[in-house]
Amino acid sequence: MILQRLDRYILKIATVAAIVLLVGLTSVIWVTQALREVDLITGKGQTILIFFTVTLLSLPALIGGIAPVALFMATLYTLNRLNSDSELIVMNAAGVAPHRIARPFLVLTIATSLLVCWMTLSVMPAGFRMLRDLITLIRADFVANVVKEGQFASLDSGVTFHYREKSGDALVGIFMQDRRDPNQPSIYIAERGRTVDVDGSSFLMLEKGTIQRETKHTDTTSIISFERYALNLSALSGDATGGAGEGDGDRVVYKPRERSTWQLLNQDTNEPYYKFQEGRFRAELHNRLSAPLYPIAFMLIAFAAIGEARTTRQGRAVAIQAAILIVGATRIAAYAAWTASVRSSFAAMLLYILPVVAIVLATFVILFAERLRPVLGRMTAPLLLPFTALAAKLRRA
Template sequence: MRFGLLDRYILKIAAGAAVILLVGLTSVIWVTQALREVDLMTGKGQTILIFFTVTLLSLPALIAGIAPVALFMATLYTLNKLNSDSELIVMNAAGVAPHRLTRPFIALTLITAALVGWMSLAVMPAGFRALRDLITLIRADFVANVVKEGQFVSLDSGVTFHYREKQGQALLGIFMQDRRDPNQPAVYIAERGQSAEADGNSFLMLEKGTIQRESRNQNSSSIISFERYALNLSALTGDSDGGAGGGDGDKVIYKPRERTTWALLRQDKNEPYYKIQEGRFRAELHNRLSAPLYPIAFMLVAFAILGEARTTRQGRAAAIQIAIFLVGAIRIGAYAAWTASVRSPIAAALLYILPLGTILLAALAIGFGSRTRVLVDRLTEPLIAPFLALAARFRRA
């Protein structure tokens, strides 16, 4: 694709608007999320470096979600600016076909789609996995260094931790109650313990103690004595996926969003956690694979509706509203399809049908050119007619 002066001019406007919108929207949302993590410093005694690391690991997910919207808004802004400055009218008068103007937008869209694909397929899973490991280390540091001696502190929903006193790096008189599973509560008691790390996991090494387990379904209980016991602190990360935190106490089981795309494609069907959460694995994989299609669909919708020159600001405002409504409907439909695909494999196909169908229809609308503009005008006329009549009444008055 060879770019001329006109293409570079339009691309400069659209790319500048897209970057500003992406940075601005991402920054605002990131700040609101970062404020919710202030407890890392105030309540868990972590450094500002850990605070920023935890919050920055959420940026790939924000960028992947905001980039298509930023591209859509940048396309609307660019086309509206060209029309307001009468540049679209001049281009049409000079014989420039409307579909010819799509070239700079297509170039920007391909860059955005590549960015979204890279974030969704590679960066996001790595970020979530790193965040999971970091939270585990924070939890270990919280247990060993932040919990005050003699205090009963709730580490998570259903988990209570206490130690009598601290001697060097060792904790003496340890008590922990784990009631996250109401049907199988457990109580850990040990004379001493010390945090340790192995194979990327954090453990609390307990010495000379007992584990009391109760099975309320079977109405039975058991007490196990031990000399040394490694308590995996990864199990205290607060997962709500029914075992994603390491149900066997020895190994961290990563959730679908924390696994690489290649791992999801080559998923072991016999894995116990996969059998429990098969729908989530399916939804996560198809959501990642379909993500790069939405920037293309959003841009084409904006261009199909606003790519033609217009002489009335009112009609253009109504057309912008229609474009926003269509993109909002597509985004909501994609979210509904993603949610439904957890339960139905057929619903996963909608994640591809929605953007591909939109791309096809929008491309046809761009090909029809002026006919599409006439159709949009007919649809928007009932919306703007009351406002035009009100304006005329004020002029007569």
Template structure:
């Protein structure tokens, strides 16, 4: 890479890093504000809060990186043109493909980062985030319950205890309304949370369990001296975590368990998630190519570039809309997989054709000007001879 190409790459990379950090920071702050309920309402520590918000960063970077590359390409080309450097390069005979080379290097780097995040890092972060939220919800006794207050969880669990005596809770009331027609009420004089083999249990002492029979006004009461309640059961039936397609590893999407009920019910979403991951690295190339096709030509300072920038923005918007449409179609039919890869590939090819066509036109214009300069002296000599 020549000194000039390294200079262009430095400008583009600096703009890319600035856009990526700024956009990621702004969106991350908005996400963090939404998770403040972890500190205020659910009694979690600052470490848990930072962990939850930090696990969302790979997804943000994955979405923002292609946009940041697009903005960096526009900024770099506008800066080079505004300082008349692009005009000098064009007048010196610098080919568009040579000018494109630094942007291709940067786009290759961004594609690698996006591919690694999408295929490996982002699914792992989503899975860890699900595990963390599951643990927080399962440990609602130790993290959310307040002395003398009734708390109600989203899944229909209501919990209350009168006071705390050391590690024990006194005067416990717990109502399970997860099944509307089968309400279960736990009453106990004393209780304590115990963790065994990674499972959390609430051990109740000297109490009773009241169960209302479905579709009936009858109920049964069982008195106990000691009773253990699996807290994980209040989170998922059976205590097992069922991961969504986006929370599965890429290997699990490539080789799914076809006997799994979730896969049989959402096979299209599994297929769409897999091909979205495998095609995500194509979008940085496409967005960079669109920006370069719109602004890669040298123009004088009197020639406005606003229409070119607007055309590039519209091109990127159309690209993303077409990509989302293709992804949605894959859920319904496997034949739409071609569109998932074809949309960014076609956008890249069309943009490169525009760049090469513009280069051919400029080369033809240069030849015509050279022929014109050669003809003018000969005409002058013929006039002087006459």
């Protein structure tokens, strides 16, 4: 009964700390990203509802990345508080083993891992896909309702749009320059045009015009005249395939991060986009599958560092610094492995090897802390000496 109360007491402190840290860190980063989307209101004439929808759809990715760090910081905070209040000393004196104290932290870690798993495997790709569809509709609305007549407006990187005037629901005197492909820039000129929705996709139907395409490699220019031409506005995102001709079946090709995990696991290897970006598909899949391992690794690292009762003279500050450096190095190495996995299948395996190795070593330290503490102290002291000296100078100042 006493141990159950102890578990609930520790779990309550750690859970509150983890939630506060997760909400705080997520809010700060979300605000900085939201400020970058203010152009949706000021430049693209969208409502405040669209603004918050676009920015909130990035939250699952933030939560999935921040949750392991929040758990790590909450574990350090809880253990440091228990030690400062001499509660860890009392527990050890009462015969409670350090690995027994880890039980409530394991409960919180499992919950965090399940949260990260849910976010990365399901919610995050769905959010990115919804974001892509919403951005496509915003761009279509931008062409139809926001661009002022007689003005040249930049719709996307390398795309310039202009029309002379409006006549009812039609745009008259349309000019569009597309420089997204530097090897084949195109210029569209049409007498009239209007936006239409077909099966959930937005098209700009051009009438009586020409398309001028310049091929840099061969230094040739071709001019195509047309009576009617359907320009897929989703292509303005830069991720459409095929041309924009009428009846050519233009469609948006979703990036790996915008596809569900089931789609990545059952990917059609004959898809042209997959053949071109096979490495990115591999990196995205393994990054999602390995994500739930990092909360476990980070919590165990924190517990291995300060899970036992110590005094200030026993190097508790040094142990905290060492834990922070190890977690930081693990996170940086994981990011490097994720980037390298685009080109190397072995690097993709490092996404699993890094947290598994951290889990094994941290567990070993927790179980055999008394024997390993002197050795680890001698190994980490030289590395942390500059930070310790800086802290001492700051205290004297």
